[in-house]
Amino acid sequence: MIKEMPLTQDEQMELEALLLQNYYEDASEDLLSFTEATFQKFKPKGFHKKFYEILTLFALGIIKNLIISMPPQHGKSEGSSRRLPAFIAGKRPDDKIALVSYAATKAQKFGREIMSIMREREYKKIFPDVQYPERGYTGAKANTNENRESINSDGSMKFVGVGGPLTGDPVDVLLLDDLYKDWEEGNSPIIQQRVWDWYTAVAETRLHNDSQQLIVFTRWSENDLIAILEDKGYVKEWKGEQDLNEFIESLDSTEFLKINLPAIKEDEPNEFDERERGEALWPEKHSIKKLTSSRDKDPDKFDALYQGDPVNKDGLMYNPFKTYSELPPAKIRKNYTDTADKGKDYLCSISYDVPLSKTDEHYYVVDVVYSQEAMEKTEPQTAEMLKRTKTKLAKIESNNGGRGFARNVQTLVKRACAINWFHQSGNKESRIYSNSATVNRCLVFPDDWHIRWPQFYKDVTKYKKEFSANKRDDAPDCMTGIIETETKTGNDDWGDSGVI
Known part of the structure; x- marks a missing residue:
């Protein structure tokens, strides 16, 4: 039997340095690893890992246009609107990113949170070459709540509300998170039309052939932006029943890959969502008892908010029974x-x-x-x-x-x-x-x-x-x-x- 010799102090230090290097390299290639490195309190569950896997494919440019609908309070914005923009800024420092929400104040809050991530020591170890203005910066690059520009690259980030301007530069990555403030706005025909008009007249005019779009929000209405894009034939939903890479390759450059994560599983398990029928998405935080109680109180709202399945009462076969x-x-x-x-x-x-x-x-x-x-x-x-x-x-x-x-x-x-x-x-x-x-x-x-x-x-x-x-x-x-x-x-x- 060969007796293993203990590592010398120099060998131990070399091993630890190698492990640390691999740790940071993994974090620079995978959004989930990046999030775990920059957000120590993050404890991902099964569905988070799938969610971050899809977001990584978007960050790497494998998915061009992506729609994700998720229930409220399930970690949607942490992945898509805080960690993802910071990750893309590190991977693709010349990209111009625009993050849009229902109000400028909401988008700008995301902006401040993204900048906080990028100022952290761990981020700088993962992406050491990325430089955005720190507090007190007085140089020529923009450093406002609305617009932040990279110091040593062509990259930039804009944070605007629906109705706000995106003029000036093209947009390489357009992130749309929660375009409707609440149920009342989400079901208001005036707000619905306002969002659609802004999207077509402002947002789309800043995009080019290689631009990417991510639309992620809780569903409110069958007339929201996702629904309109679906009605016009620009959306194909992947339900985990076929190979994801083949599905992505089948998409036209103008089409969106859509993924819906319902709070309660309603169909059979598949490769993407392995839950059994009737299981909760995040039972540790939103138990099936809690979800069932919410559904019992108002099934129509529950289907929209938690199941990603809103319905427009116009055109229904039956009136209330x-x-x-x-x-x-x-x-x-x-x-x-x-x-x-x-x-x-x-x-x-x-x-x-x-x-x-x-x-x-x-x-x-x-x-x-x-x-x-x-x-x-x-x-x-x-x-x-x-x-x-x-x-x-x-x-x-x-x-x-x-x-x-x-x-x-x-x-x-x-x-x-x-x-x-x-x-x-x-x-x-x-x-x-x-x-x-x-x-x-x-x-x-x-x-x-x-x-x-x-x-x-x-x-x-x-x-x-x-x-x-x-x-x-x-x-x-x-x-x-x-x-x-x-x-x-x-x-x-x-x-x-x-x-x-």
């Missing part, structure tokens, strides 16, 4: 089930009451199963709901495996509920649209349905008349089936195929 706090006496409890057509579709199964009163035209929704899970899971879930709610008759679409689903559910519920399967041949869009008014008028939901079935509620209340604008139609399709069944406008009530 009627709700109940107590169920009226029922003649019978029924169910309508639409099985998932494709891998990403939702199974939608709704149990509802037909009222005892002949003068009551409503149908009262009692329970819902709404799931993307495989049939081996949704079959027992549906059967359990049918038994728990004491549903007597169930109608299941037999398209795309629905017949087998119906048979398996019947086996599970035994004689507790009669199952009928049928083939749905009607055009989905036509059926949904033509029955929408009746669906809206006749279906009544529990007054807490946004809490009981949040994804179902979201897919119903945000459903658009413009069908191509919708992510899915499983919930409206199933609700339409109920109305067709009860009004006999679809397949003849409960019998074109017989009861199993």
Whole structure:
């Protein structure tokens, strides 16, 4: 066995110097390492590492135009508007950077914080050649809250509010952070138009072929800057389902790569966002209990602010639905089930009451199963709901495996509920649209349905008349089936195929 010899004092010092050199070299190449070196209290979580990885690709010029939407109080501005500009100034000292926020005072505060980072001892060890004016500087280079110029390079930084000037120099890197102050401004048509006009008439006129843009803010409205760019076809969203480098290479030079980080995960895990469905983005600071409480209080605001999914109520298929706090006496409890057509579709199964009163035209929704899970899971879930709610008759679409689903559910519920399967041949869009008014008028939901079935509620209340604008139609399709069944406008009530 070879005995290891202890390092001499000179060797130990040489090793420590080498490790320190590697430490600073890593910090000069990677934004996360840079942030950890210049912000000792920074304790990144999993999503921070992914966020900083994307920002590094932007800083290195691999991503040209980038949009990131994140919930409030999740460290968005620390990465994008404090550390990133300081990092770019070190990597690309000749670049002219412009940082824009909803007000000049907000942008200038970012500017002072960036300068504080660049004056720190650690920064100067990472980027020793970068020189911006210190306090008390009286030289020829600009050193104001609005404009700061590098002493020994062509680089500069401007900090302006929406509506402010960007005249004089071209902009190599345009950073837009929180262009709307609050909910009121974000949903004001006047402010929305003002932001768009400033962006096209002022900001874009300072850009050139190689300029980069980063737009990062909490979403407020479906008419904000991100939404307008999306509507005009300049945005492609990456959801982690394909190789990022291939996705970046597929983008045109005028297109934005968009990444949304929702506070609560709503889809399956992927390479970028490995959370399971229903997990919080930053549970150590914003627990799922806290987030769920916020969502329950105002689901529409929550979807915009925390999920990055705002909705414009113009063009919605449905008006607000009627709700109940107590169920009226029922003649019978029924169910309508639409099985998932494709891998990403939702199974939608709704149990509802037909009222005892002949003068009551409503149908009262009692329970819902709404799931993307495989049939081996949704079959027992549906059967359990049918038994728990004491549903007597169930109608299941037999398209795309629905017949087998119906048979398996019947086996599970035994004689507790009669199952009928049928083939749905009607055009989905036509059926949904033509029955929408009746669906809206006749279906009544529990007054807490946004809490009981949040994804179902979201897919119903945000459903658009413009069908191509919708992510899915499983919930409206199933609700339409109920109305067709009860009004006999679809397949003849409960019998074109017989009861199993």
